Amino acid sequence: MHLDSFIVSALIVLLATSIAVTLFRKLGLGSVLGLLVAGIAVGPHSPGFQATTHVEDVRHFTELGVVLLLFVIGLEMRPSRLWAMRREVLGLGSLQIIVSGLIIGWYFSMYLSGWQVALLVGFTFALSSTAFVLQMLQERGEIASSCGRTAFSILLMQDMAIVPLLAIVPILSQSDMAAVDVSIWRQAGLIVGMLALLVGLGRYVIPGALNFLARASNKEGFLLTVMLSVLLAAWLSHLAGASMALGAFVMGMLLSDSRYRLQIQASIEPFKGLLLALFFVAVGMSIDVQSLARSPSTFIQHTVAILAIKIAVLFALALLFGYARTIAIRIAMLLPQGGEFGFVIFASARALNIIDDSVFVYAIGVISITMLFTPLLDNLGKHIADKMGEGESTGHQPGLPEDLTAPRVLIGGYGRVGHSVAMLLKTSGVPFVAVDSDAARVTQGAQDGLPVFYGDIGDPHVLSSARIDRVELVVLTIDDPDIAVHAVSHIRAVYTSVPIIARARDLQACGQLMEAGATHAYPEAMEASLRLGGLAMELLNIPQDNVDLLMRGVRSDNYQLVSSDEDQSRPK
Numbered sequence: 001m002h003l004d005s006f007i008v009s010a011l012i013v014l015l016a017t018s019i020a021v022t023l024f025r026k027l028g029l030g031s032v033l034g035l036l037v038a039g040i041a042v043g044p045h046s047p048g049f050q051a052t053t054h055v056e057d058v059r060h061f062t063e064l065g066v067v068l069l070l071f072v073i074g075l076e077m078r079p080s081r082l083w084a085m086r087r088e089v090l091g092l093g094s095l096q097i098i099v100s101g102l103i104i105g106w107y108f109s110m111y112l113s114g115w116q117v118a119l120l121v122g123f124t125f126a127l128s129s130t131a132f133v134l135q136m137l138q139e140r141g142e143i144a145s146s147c148g149r150t151a152f153s154i155l156l157m158q159d160m161a162i163v164p165l166l167a168i169v170p171i172l173s174q175s176d177m178a179a180v181d182v183s184i185w186r187q188a189g190l191i192v193g194m195l196a197l198l199v200g201l202g203r204y205v206i207p208g209a210l211n212f213l214a215r216a217s218n219k220e221g222f223l224l225t226v227m228l229s230v231l232l233a234a235w236l237s238h239l240a241g242a243s244m245a246l247g248a249f250v251m252g253m254l255l256s257d258s259r260y261r262l263q264i265q266a267s268i269e270p271f272k273g274l275l276l277a278l279f280f281v282a283v284g285m286s287i288d289v290q291s292l293a294r295s296p297s298t299f300i301q302h303t304v305a306i307l308a309i310k311i312a313v314l315f316a317l318a319l320l321f322g323y324a325r326t327i328a329i330r331i332a333m334l335l336p337q338g339g340e341f342g343f344v345i346f347a348s349a350r351a352l353n354i355i356d357d358s359v360f361v362y363a364i365g366v367i368s369i370t371m372l373f374t375p376l377l378d379n380l381g382k383h384i385a386d387k388m389g390e391g392e393s394t395g396h397q398p399g400l401p402e403d404l405t406a407p408r409v410l411i412g413g414y415g416r417v418g419h420s421v422a423m424l425l426k427t428s429g430v431p432f433v434a435v436d437s438d439a440a441r442v443t444q445g446a447q448d449g450l451p452v453f454y455g456d457i458g459d460p461h462v463l464s465s466a467r468i469d470r471v472e473l474v475v476l477t478i479d480d481p482d483i484a485v486h487a488v489s490h491i492r493a494v495y496t497s498v499p500i501i502a503r504a505r506d507l508q509a510c511g512q513l514m515e516a517g518a519t520h521a522y523p524e525a526m527e528a529s530l531r532l533g534g535l536a537m538e539l540l541n542i543p544q545d546n547v548d549l550l551m552r553g554v555r556s557d558n559y560q561l562v563s564s565d566e567d568q569s570r571p572k
Helices: 003-026 031-042 055-075 079-084 086-108 115-125 130-139 146-172 177-215 219-239 244-254 261-285 289-293 296-320 325-334 341-351 357-388 416-427 439-447 460-465 481-494 507-516 524-539 544-556 565-569
Strands: 409-412 432-436 452-454 473-476 500-504 520-523
Touching: 003 031, 003 261, 031 130, 031 261, 031 357, 055 130, 055 219, 055 244, 055 261, 086 115, 086 146, 086 296, 115 146, 115 341, 115 357, 130 146, 130 261, 130 357, 146 244, 146 325, 146 341, 177 219, 177 244, 177 439, 219 244, 219 261, 261 357, 261 452, 261 460, 289 296, 289 357, 296 325, 296 357, 325 357, 341 357, 409 416, 416 432, 432 439, 439 452, 460 481, 473 481, 481 500, 481 507, 500 507, 507 520, 524 544
Parallel strands: 409 432, 409 473, 432 452, 473 500, 500 520
Antiparallel strands: none
């Protein structure tokens, strides 16, 4: 592709997505639906401006966004939490695939020749869109809710089911059962070997490399190593016959206990957001509206049948597993769409002549259209749940693990002052998280048994990873005044209501922090002087009330009483 045509295509996509996302978010339908519609508008099947005709190539490249999304989810999913979710992953997730796959397969057996092909189509349509659903849940802040955790459990099992489904595709084109048996055992061996290699990399090699780069303050090397670990895990998983996203999820889960987790997530977020947005645009481009319009009744019939079967199965199984009706409704209306891995399975089946071109076009159309309607179905599910008048707590909640205790305080810096604040909060039983860009201090925090993570407190993505949207207070204790002012400015611009207490070296730094938006800023030298003076007056038997009154007056008057002429001449 020439440079000029590439730039024109990029401009068309950016213009369409900007307008669509803004409009759809304004209507309360979410950005994902806007991206899909933008993709339809600029796709090769559109009568208007066409960004590109190489939709499949674009979709393959942007699937890296799905890989990065699963890596980030893995970072938040410790192995112990995954083990606690085994009932939902292995039980509810497996039953959903089996029951939905069998019923949808039976339905398509009436339209396709051969029950084996019908079963492959049925089990493929039983899968849902991991990227679509998780992105919606993250946008709405529901990823940690009961509905969000249950949906994630089902999606995780579906991702693992990709392995046998991809193995079945070539089997359907073979007649030699001995070769089939060899293929299955070889596939199993590759999967075990891949997992063992990922454990070695994720537990020892990658953490060691990140620790070395963090101590050397090599931010570029840190970022490149993180990206290398994700792509390497995805590639190894792909070689073993599994989905790339599953390998990335395993690598993220292995790094979830690392003290560098927040900075790892912050490094990945910008790339994840861009590639994932382009992935949804590419899915929209795949919808051939003209081909589907040639036989609209058949297409609508198949789409409605798949949605109805999956909704009914999900709702019934959720009730069987003890969920309240409201959550069962939400889960059922959130997961009825086709999944992005269906593109891969159907493409493989077409390449081996298991399905013909007409079936492939319909299958891709059903997956894309069901994705398009997911935000609307989810809104309908929430409306129905509200009408039922039940809260999430009214029914039995299966044993899903709760999120780690949300921190009430975010501490920026784990030096001398940050350590003191952290120990006081720990002693008082107040949950907190501390962030420091010095790897040695992060190591010290680990030795102290405190939640201290590596990261740049001035990086917006680090702040987001540290759940600043949930904290009740931010305490900045860092020495660097420029970083402190930058952090305060960003926090105040995005999170307007959270109180910020900042440490300052002197009155000048104190004034800069207050101008940037700090709620309180305390000049360290002045406070030490006041404490020393107050102690002197106490030893001279001056009444404590008089001392306290004097101290409050000095602080309320911006330390004017104790400031030198040089201090008073500095800007406040």
